[in-house]
Amino acid sequence: xxxxxxxxxxxxxxxxxxxxxxxxxxxxxxxxxxxxxxxxxxxxxxxxxxxxxxxxxxxxxxxxxxxxxxxxxxxxxxxxxxxxxxxxxxxxxxxxxxxxxxxxxxxxxxxxxxxxxx
Amino acid sequence: xxxxxxxxxxxxxxxxxxxxxxxxxxxxxxxxxxxxxxxxxxxxxxxxxxxxxxxxxxxxxxxxxxxxxxxxxxxxxxxxxxxxxxxxxxxxxxxxxxxxxxxxxxxxx
Numbered sequence: 001x002x003x004x005x006x007x008x009x010x011x012x013x014x015x016x017x018x019x020x021x022x023x024x025x026x027x028x029x030x031x032x033x034x035x036x037x038x039x040x041x042x043x044x045x046x047x048x049x050x051x052x053x054x055x056x057x058x059x060x061x062x063x064x065x066x067x068x069x070x071x072x073x074x075x076x077x078x079x080x081x082x083x084x085x086x087x088x089x090x091x092x093x094x095x096x097x098x099x100x101x102x103x104x105x106x107x108x109x110x111x112x113x114x115x116x117x118x
Numbered sequence: 119x120x121x122x123x124x125x126x127x128x129x130x131x132x133x134x135x136x137x138x139x140x141x142x143x144x145x146x147x148x149x150x151x152x153x154x155x156x157x158x159x160x161x162x163x164x165x166x167x168x169x170x171x172x173x174x175x176x177x178x179x180x181x182x183x184x185x186x187x188x189x190x191x192x193x194x195x196x197x198x199x200x201x202x203x204x205x206x207x208x209x210x211x212x213x214x215x216x217x218x219x220x221x222x223x224x225x226x227x
Binding site for chain 2: 037039046047048049052060062063096100102103104105106108109110111
């Protein structure tokens with residue numbers, strides 16, 4: 001069974017870069033046809049798609065975040081990563097990684113809370 | 119404000135049938151599948167309906183989905199207390215973006 005686990009700092013200072021890694025186990029991140037994505041959820045609010053990387057390496061980003069987001073993959077470690085630059089308090093959220101086929105988010109990590117505060 | 123529009127809340131009594139709507143546009147719901155997710159407090163969303171109206175194994179047949187044009191609906195029949203949760207619709211957009219609805223909080227009275 002596929003498992004995803006987010007990891008990274010739980011506290012980031014304003015204006016700095018948020019960096020998270022998702023480690024995939026029970027399956028290969030190079031599996032054809034799948035996207036590997038990041039979704040976030042501010043406290044008490046709804047889900048927001050941040051972006052995804054396709055198995056081929058192509059990346060797709062939320063237009064509202066595109067200028068600040070980078071998603072990359074490390075196939076040797078079966079991991080993919082998120083970098084979000086110039087963070088503000090509005091970026092405080094639970095960040096989820098997920099495997100998906102377009103809108104079909106089949107598998108999710110448990111989520112990790114990242115707080116932006118000085 | 120989400121591109122996919124859902125009512126912020128819905129409610130019903132045990133045994134009732136409740137529907138939750140999700141409205142989009144021709145570039146997302148109108149030309150792509152719709153998915154529904156259930157999120158219980160403190161947990162990751164769980165896939166409830168895929169490809170408009172298909173249920174993953176293990177999801178009770180009390181849950182059903184439908185789509186017409188640029189709108190979709192999730193119906194829950196025989197409402198139970200454990201159905202109290204947040205529900206989200208999702209779709210892919212032709213601009214190659216992922217979309218979620220704003221979410222609907224379902225209360226079982």
